[in-house]
Amino acid sequence: MKLAFYPRLAFGGMRKNGRLYLPYIGACILMAAVFYIMHFLGFSHMLEGFTGAGTARDMLRLGTVVMAIFGTIFLFYTQSALIKGRLREFGLYSVLGMNRRNLGILIFFETAITWLIAVAGGLAAGIGFSKLAEFAFRKMVGAGAGYRFTVHLPSVYATVVVYGVIFLLIFLNAVRQVGFSRAIQLVNAEKAGEKPPKSNWFVGILGLVILLAGYIVALRISQPVSALLVFFGAVVLIIIGTYLVLIAGSVLLCRILQKNKSYYYRPDHFVSVSSMTYRMKRNGAGLASICILLTMILVMVSSSSALYFNCDGTLRNTYPGQLNCSAMNYGYDAEYDEIAARMQADLLERTEEFGAEADHVISVSGCSLAGYFEDGRLRTDMDPMSDITAIDYDKVAQVYFYDADTYNRLTGSREVLSAGEALVGVQGRLDFGDELGIGGETFRVAGRFDPRAGDFRYAAGSSVVSTLFVVVDDLDTVGALFNGYTDARGRQMLTWEWHCYFDTDLDEAGQNELSDDLHGRMGDELYPRDFFGVRCVSRAYERTEYLAMFGGLFYLGILLSVVFLVSCVLIIYYKQISEGFEDRARFGIMQKIGMTGGDIRKSVNSQMLTVFLIPIVFACVHLAVVLPFINKILMLFGHNDLPRLLISAGVCALICGIFYAAIYKLTSNAYYRIVA
């Protein structure tokens, strides 16, 4: 037979089965497009240049891998279902005289055509979509110069290669299905029954254990920066657990439901549970992938929307005044406070010269010390390099010292303390009794206070590590006690810092100009005296920066979510529809035996609901588990508002749910029309 004959035969065969092949090829294109976009965002330089891009990129790279695995599993199963439906046709070819080699070549051409269309269409769609996204991005955020979408060749190669491998696997599987059977088996293939899947207790329980372990690890993390690795471990555990639970656990669940006779033998459960048992074996992996993707959507959108919509709150946390000046130095010297006071007077004078009136002036100065909090005492003798394995990051803590005058000024109270006494405010999980040890010294706890009350919150700020606020009678004592402390590398541990915040009656441009002016002034004065961290920041200026950054992240979140969600949902839709064609004969039999239209509706609804609910319920649980960690990650951005994060997460889950419900209705109607 001439070789040119095969492509034509292959193409004809696919066209004749268009009802099944069109959506299949559509799904292939979509998945290739999503893969391209994710790979492109994760591996190109597009995301470089704004803060937070690192996390987003890590997530996207993980997403790329999930997408590849998902694509393989999904297309693999879809294709084998397609081939199964066509075995009769191949059997006929075989009867008419084609040998295995001929059939192999035929299948090869079919797969190659599909691959070509999928990759070409996917790349075109992916590139087109990224162009469209670029346009929308510029419209939305306005600051688009840094985010150029272009054709990224490595992503193109990756798409071609990954999908090449997927289709190679598909081809081999199809050859296995067709090649190893006799002609007559092929002709009768559709009638052959399928073994009911065995429930695998071991894998199911193992999956549950792994999943729970992942949850526990994720929930126990209290310190986000250094525990990032631990968190990724937890994520990997959760992902593996999800796959195992949905693959083996779901079959197990169906089996358990079947054992429960009063549940199983009911018109709406009977048919759906028994067919789910078969379905879950094939769909478990797909549902798990969808669940992981949904979780990623929820995490991305809820965190980025919380950042975006709470931008002003975050700004106020980090920059309490319109203008924010600060400086630091090592150790403590009474001279520092004098310099700071002179500096402040100078700045306010300067502001007045500028033609502005300073308002709400708050200035705070104090000393800080970091260490390892254990048994009511802050240890300062730990070497983070040599003791790294012994360090429990929950116990890393920071101590701020303020004198009673500062405390009284900020809170409006009149506390008088004697030497060796301290008022203590705690942020985080630190336990101590009536005495508080810091290094080799011990303070008697005279009272406790809430560090977030009154103007003191400006001193407290927001920190990811646990913090102690210790108010003493005089900072000179602190200097005398701790000036000699050095860390493992010989650096002085005690740090003095000064902050001054104030508002003006200037417009935003004026505030920016003033902050530049004041910053120059401070630099001239303080740098020669070995101060560091000298800053004067205008909140208005930072606001545009924040908006660009958070807006960018939020946009990215939405973009990816739309891509994820649409692909997830289309995949479920396609899957259900193709299963509808498989189920048709079965429902036909049941109608003959006396299943009414209403019974079919009920059974279809119950089946759909399970298929649709499993991923979103799991995703919501995953989200709930990682939210505390996300909250802490957001603190790194200065976002310290758990209720708002919870609201964001709730709204995101709700929107996903509504979208999902609509698709659910659509799918179950389409399925019903097919089987009834």
Next chain:
Amino acid sequence: MSLLETRNLRKVYKTRFGGASVEALKDVSFTVEPGEYVAIMGESGSGKTTLLNILAALDKATEGTVILDGMDLTGVRDKNVAGFRRDNLGFVFQEFNLLDTFSLEDNIYLPLVLAGKKHAEMKGRLDPIAADLGISDILKKYPYEVSGGQKQRAAVARALITHPKIILADEPTGALDSKSSDELLALFKKVNHAGQTILMVTHSVKAASHASRVLFIRDGVIFHQIYRGQSTDRQMYQAISDTLTVLARGGGRSCGDRTGNAGSGNAGSSHVSTGNAGSGHAALGGDRR
């Protein structure tokens, strides 16, 4: 009072583009009495499957009525038809039509589950039936694990478990080997003796020879019928064969009388109805008019 009565059934199929129409049933009238075991014979295309589909309410007649136990099937609303079928009819198909996702037990339970019965009640009904049919040991197996004969017995159990008014069987032995066929036919006979009304469509002479009455259908009309009377299966077999021979020679309806007489002679004491109006059905339907 008869259990099932059809009057002047006519069924016309139109091809999709409104071209030639095919008259599958022309004018079919007959009755089935409670406890009867009726076989309908005919060649492929004679209209017997169309007739069965109409009796099963799977299809609607173009004209005429079907009355089951005083209820007019043509009057049952579309939405209630499936429920009607479930509550009143039992089915046995050539291809068994067992669901491969269910164990045999669950397959048998299916109509009862759809009717909303409790598991304890279903179990109570199944146990004696399964014991009767000799499938108690294989109830937990899946259809692909058992032989054709066992599948068909499970299908019979599924038909019996609803205590239907009538069992409709469509070529029940068609997919079985001869041993399984014999077993199944013996089973039908046993069930019939216990009082179950059975209506079976077949073109197997052997299957039909177990029935208490055989109707012959050709070209959409009831052509002839044979009553068993006191005759044995062998005699019945012979009578049916002879009728079929005449049928195969292409005798018209008017020849039916003579065929019928010949059949009656050979079947010995069997009572053969020979309508004087030239058709078997007239003997049944005529006296009612």
